[in-house]
Amino acid sequence: MDIITSLFPNGMWHYAMGGLLIGAGVSLLYLTTGLQGGASSFFSSTLSFFSRLPYFQSTGQLSSRGWRLIYALGMVLGAALIWQMAGLDIPTTELPAWQLIIGGFIAGFGARLGNGCTSGHGICGVASFDLSSVLAVVVFLSVAILTAQLMTEVLL
Template identity: 50%
Template sequence: MQTWSSFFPLGWQPYLLGGLLVGGGTALLFVLTGRIGGMSTVLSSSWSYVIQRPFFQQEPFIASRQWRLVYALGLILGAFLWWATLGEGQPQRTSVPVWQLALGGFVAGYGARLGNGCTSGHGVCGLGSLQLPSLGAVLTFMATAFLTANLMRTVS
């Protein structure tokens, strides 16, 4: 049987702080600018710089790609600052094979596109603004995650 310390090896406080910072940051973005900070749209609009396919050249992506690219760079900078200051400068390691990470990333990306948004867009921004379709998306994300985690636990 697993204990809470196996789920939260650094304690629960960093996860609470991270959640508060993510929620506060997206709320601040919305309150100050009226913009929604979902990451799948950030990714699509950033790709519009280099991919000329019609999907990536849609007006909403082109019109918002400058602020979305700055937003994405801010997230990367924030992660780097955490790693350099609080992360003890140690790289994160995993025992998960690279092919499984790549497959998981592909499936998650496909699901985000299929669901018209990702966990940050629906889970943080959509639920925060009380959008009913986001509740359905989050329930689907969570049910799929629970099912997958339990399936993988029984397989391995």
Template identity: 50%
Template sequence: MLAETLLPNGWLHYLLGGLLIGAGTVVVYATTGITAGASTFLESTLSYVSDRSRFQQFRFTSTRDWRVVFTLGIVLGGTIYGLAFGEFGWTTEVQWWRLLFGGVLVGVGTRLGKGCTSGHGVCGVGSLSETSLLNVATFVGIAIGTAQVVQALGVTP
């Protein structure tokens, strides 16, 4: 009963998605020796066009090519899925300004947390990193708390 409530469309596509994400992170790590994560994409991409020393650090210039491929793979994967299964387009009723504001907060959080849910949540937890375990617990705890506060305030999309 609980599974049907939480997963009304079944569980198989979640399993497949998890396996693909896991396989992708293994490929990135095996071929580059770097943990797959999306939060440093912007900084590493800016190293192409900015001559500021902040963006010309070796950690950005040495990883920028695969980070572009990694991010394009995320976008193209979602696009291919949407086209293949007819689930393509805008799927939320949340106003654009709330999405923008939330995106900015997520960006600030990834810098403060020194990583994002893809780096900490998938790769860090998988390697039993104490820092990543703490960060993921913080992400989840704050997300649950925020959702409860927003719901209590009666805010709707």
């Protein structure tokens, strides 16, 4: 039990609740519409409002941008609502804006390269027993664990 306390010093309830809410959200989306949720495709479909490049004006981008916009807003507003209901301050970061921007571009590039993001592959794809999603999640997690270990060694 001591390892669990050291890994989760603030408890595990909020992680469990987050997982249950995410699972419920993507399940509700799928059961009511037959659509699979994912966050990275939101950005591509949203760019169809602004960019006239052929990729962003494809039928797939144009036909999905409305529900993807609502889906993304629901993620942001839902998180803010949960934090508000729990009486917590919305967390902030002390990272400089340039680091956040570079991190966003790297994450966005990786999501496009991997044909989806961790939420699309990790939640919807794995639940659908999609082999490419399982492999993508293995790669995502391996790189994340390796990066965390390397950064811990560098910073300590």
